[in-house]
Amino acid sequence: MEIDVNTIQARLISDSGEEAGPPLDLPIDVDTKQLELICNALLKNEEQTPYIFFINDDEVKTTVKDTLTSKNIDVENVLNIVYQPQAVFRVRAVTRCTSSMPGHAEAVVALSFSPNSLHLASGSGDTTLRLWDLTTETPQFTCTGHKNWVLVVSWSPDSKKIASACKSGELKIWDPENGKQIGKTMTGHKKWINSISWEPYHINPECRKLASAGHDNDVRIWDTVLGTCVKILSGHTAAITSVKWGGTGFIFTSSKDRTCKMYRADDGVMCRTFSGHSHWVNNLTLNTDYVLRTGPFHPVYDKKKSYKVKEKEELRMMALERFQSVCPNDIESFVSCSDDFTLYLWRSDQKQCITRMTGHQNVVNDVKYSPDVKTIASASFDKTVRLWRASDGGFIAVLRGHVQAVYCVAWSADSRMLVSSSKDSTLKVWSLKTKKLAQELPGHADEVFAVDWAPDGSKVASGGKDKVLKMWAY
Amino acid sequence: MPQNEYMERHRKLYGRRLDYEERQRKKEARAPKKRAKMARELRGMKAKLFQKQRRNEKIQMKRKIQAHEEKKVKKQAEKVEDGALPTYLLDRGIQSSAKVLSNMIKQKRKEKTGKWDVPIPKVRAQSDAEVFKVLRSGKTKRKAWKRMVTKVTYVGENFTRKPPKYERFIRPMALRFNKAHVTHPELKATFYLPIIGVKKNPNSAMYTSLGVITKGTVIEVNISELGLVTQTGKVVWGKYAQVTNNPENDGCINAILLV
Numbered sequence: 001m002e003i004d005v006n007t008i009q010a011r012l013i014s015d016s017g018e019e020a021g022p023p024l025d026l027p028i029d030v031d032t033k034q035l036e037l038i039c040n041a042l043l044k045n046e047e048q049t050p051y052i053f054f055i056n057d058d059e060v061k062t063t064v065k066d067t068l069t070s071k072n073i074d075v076e077n078v079l080n081i082v083y084q085p086q087a088v089f090r091v092r093a094v095t096r097c098t099s100s101m102p103g104h105a106e107a108v109v110a111l112s113f114s115p116n117s118l119h120l121a122s123g124s125g126d127t128t129l130r131l132w133d134l135t136t137e138t139p140q141f142t143c144t145g146h147k148n149w150v151l152v153v154s155w156s157p158d159s160k161k162i163a164s165a166c167k168s169g170e171l172k173i174w175d176p177e178n179g180k181q182i183g184k185t186m187t188g189h190k191k192w193i194n195s196i197s198w199e200p201y202h203i204n205p206e207c208r209k210l211a212s213a214g215h216d217n218d219v220r221i222w223d224t225v226l227g228t229c230v231k232i233l234s235g236h237t238a239a240i241t242s243v244k245w246g247g248t249g250f251i252f253t254s255s256k257d258r259t260c261k262m263y264r265a266d267d268g269v270m271c272r273t274f275s276g277h278s279h280w281v282n283n284l285t286l287n288t289d290y291v292l293r294t295g296p297f298h299p300v301y302d303k304k305k306s307y308k309v310k311e312k313e314e315l316r317m318m319a320l321e322r323f324q325s326v327c328p329n330d331i332e333s334f335v336s337c338s339d340d341f342t343l344y345l346w347r348s349d350q351k352q353c354i355t356r357m358t359g360h361q362n363v364v365n366d367v368k369y370s371p372d373v374k375t376i377a378s379a380s381f382d383k384t385v386r387l388w389r390a391s392d393g394g395f396i397a398v399l400r401g402h403v404q405a406v407y408c409v410a411w412s413a414d415s416r417m418l419v420s421s422s423k424d425s426t427l428k429v430w431s432l433k434t435k436k437l438a439q440e441l442p443g444h445a446d447e448v449f450a451v452d453w454a455p456d457g458s459k460v461a462s463g464g465k466d467k468v469l470k471m472w473a474y
Numbered sequence: 475m476p477q478n479e480y481m482e483r484h485r486k487l488y489g490r491r492l493d494y495e496e497r498q499r500k501k502e503a504r505a506p507k508k509r510a511k512m513a514r515e516l517r518g519m520k521a522k523l524f525q526k527q528r529r530n531e532k533i534q535m536k537r538k539i540q541a542h543e544e545k546k547v548k549k550q551a552e553k554v555e556d557g558a559l560p561t562y563l564l565d566r567g568i569q570s571s572a573k574v575l576s577n578m579i580k581q582k583r584k585e586k587t588g589k590w591d592v593p594i595p596k597v598r599a600q601s602d603a604e605v606f607k608v609l610r611s612g613k614t615k616r617k618a619w620k621r622m623v624t625k626v627t628y629v630g631e632n633f634t635r636k637p638p639k640y641e642r643f644i645r646p647m648a649l650r651f652n653k654a655h656v657t658h659p660e661l662k663a664t665f666y667l668p669i670i671g672v673k674k675n676p677n678s679a680m681y682t683s684l685g686v687i688t689k690g691t692v693i694e695v696n697i698s699e700l701g702l703v704t705q706t707g708k709v710v711w712g713k714y715a716q717v718t719n720n721p722e723n724d725g726c727i728n729a730i731l732l733v
Contacts, residue, residue, distance in 0.1 A: 110560065110561075125556075125559075126558075127554055148554055151564075192564070195561070215564075241561075404701060422707070423703075426706065449559075449563075
């Protein structure tokens with residue numbers, strides 16, 4: 001379709017439907033840069049915020065005219081242009097391997113950066129948990145004590161404790177400052193533990209409780225100070241694959257019995273069962289995952305890392321503020337991925353799913369919300385990563401490039417990139433702007449089991465079957 | 475049939491005999507002897523029934539003893555297995571897959587020199603007379619320049635024959651193979667894989683160019699279905715393998731992958 005008009009009537013709308021100002025007469029060849037200026041002026045932003053714009057869910061890449069011609073959109077009516085703010089800061093894509101750190105005697109199975117991005121912990125098949133010095137990129141502490149493979153590693157949101165779980169079902173808490181165990185070993189699970197989730201920082205800044213999902217069909221809530229099991233949440237009839245402690249006092253679980261469940265954390269009552277999947281549910285992600293993980297530590301606003309001098313209550317208010325900006329009405333939404341090749345988008349206040357996201361052609365192994373809660377990325381054994389719109393679960397793009405099953409994905413803090421780890425021994429960085437491969441990172445000698453992007457965006461760590469831990473940076 | 479529990483009633487009223495415990499103990503002590511005597515003396519059907527019952531009793535007894543012993547022994551710690559897997563792969567029943575084979579640079583170097591560390595380093599020499607059969611041609615069969623290969627050969631897909639009259643080497647259809655049973659030495663598994671080419675027949679360069687496959691020949695096979703990857707994340711396509719049997723005798727090609 002040829003467009004022969006020179007101006008269009010357009011209205012700028014946020015993604016929640018609020019108008020930025022009155023409808024404007026815009027020249028048809030206005031580009032994204034100019035739109036950004038207009039938008040900033042209309043919203044009276046003090047500092048310039050980058051925006052991306054959509055017309056009928058299609059991103060405006062160059063000019064409005066291009067989008068209109070390619071999509072056959074009526075130019076007579078008032079055009080709705082949806083604007084979406086992006087992170088003010090930018091994370092640079094990782095491009096090179098800064099160091100490969102040997103140390104583990106067996107495959108690296110789990111790894112995680114601390115929420116304040118100062119520490120890195122990794123769990124391995126050699127029954128140890130290792131802590132790494134991030135400034136020199138050398139091994140710092142080796143935590144021995146587990147009797148079997150260390151399968152799960154999880155940092156408390158205040159970055160002062162690490163919980164690790166092993167294949168014989170034991171839980172241990174470690175101190176990252178000296179690598180010593182804190183408190184007792186917590187035993188109780190009859191089989192191995194699949195996932196650990198700490199109580200969110202804004203609920204309790206002491207970081208005392210955590211929930212663990214066992215392969216023995218139970219979720220246990222532990223008091224890490226006393227080293228005792230506070231509550232056992234039963235109800236699932238098969239192994240629990242993932243547990244997430246939500247910010248509104250609910251615990252979400254996904255299980256191999258094809259359901260997800262929601263429990264109240266203070267008394268352990270099961271509130272809701274989300275059924276829909278027709279096979280194992282493999283993983284679960286909350287829209288508040290990122291803010292709950294990082295707690296009070298914003299990647300950019302506090303560059304000097306002056307958290308130590310601040311009062312706990314002040315930090316708690318910071319965490320609460322961040323949580324409320326993502327989840328203002330206390331209703332969390334979450335996405336579950338399953339062996340039936342689909343994903344489901346749920347909201348915690350309704351039993352029915354919002355959408356069923358189909359498209360994958362094999363088991364979907366991992367799913368993650370982007371930190372800005374606009375996009376969902378899912379990794380599947382069909383060698384692809386798929387992107388979905390977080391608001392309604394609409395399909396955005398498929399990222400092809402891996403030659404074997406994709407195991408995990410991790411987002412950068414500014415939500416402009418994600419990194420995926422695969423069985424084909426590579427990591428790949430994908431750009432959300434172009435929806436294409438931004439960087440290929442070969443180097444591992446075998447399957448890459450775990451990958452994590454530091455919450456401040458500076459580094460990526462990966463570990464796999466070849467026993468070395470690799471650090472990647474710009 | 476007794477009417478009412480009169481024995482129990484009597485016991486309740488008057489108690490047992492005073493030597494009851496003593497008699498019971500002696501009876502118990504004598505029971506094995508009595509049972510042994512019975513076992514010795516019983517004949518026929520009765521003996522069979524008795525033996526069977528006694529056998530079952532003994533089994534039960536042994537089981538009980540075993541169960542008690544187990545309780546006493548402290549369970550030893552589980553041994554840590556090799557090959558750790560992340561939680562998401564634990565229940566999937568994944569077979570061990572081979573590591574990335576040797577690295578690519580090493581392999582390239584080997585390829586240049588044409589030397590491999592092979593499982594069968596020494597190969598019996600095959601003379602021309604053994605491999606080729608002379609075919610006589612011409613009207614009076616005077617000419618003897620045609621040869622027929624009497625060993626298994628691999629002929630590529632894009633091979634087109636010369637005009638039959640001028641064809642010097644004939645490779646019979648019945649001895650052409652395009653698949654081989656290839657064993658991965660680390661996985662200890664065998665796959666039926668298509669052959670890509672004959673890399674080296676140690677006997678002579680001519681055999682190599684003709685595609686003659688004898689014992690010890692290095693062939694290139696298509697292993698893409700094994701799903702091995704290089705360090706850069708590409709699927710490994712072709713790999714070398716050495717033939718370990720005499721294909722012309724066995725009617726199949728067995729080979730070992732060179733890792």
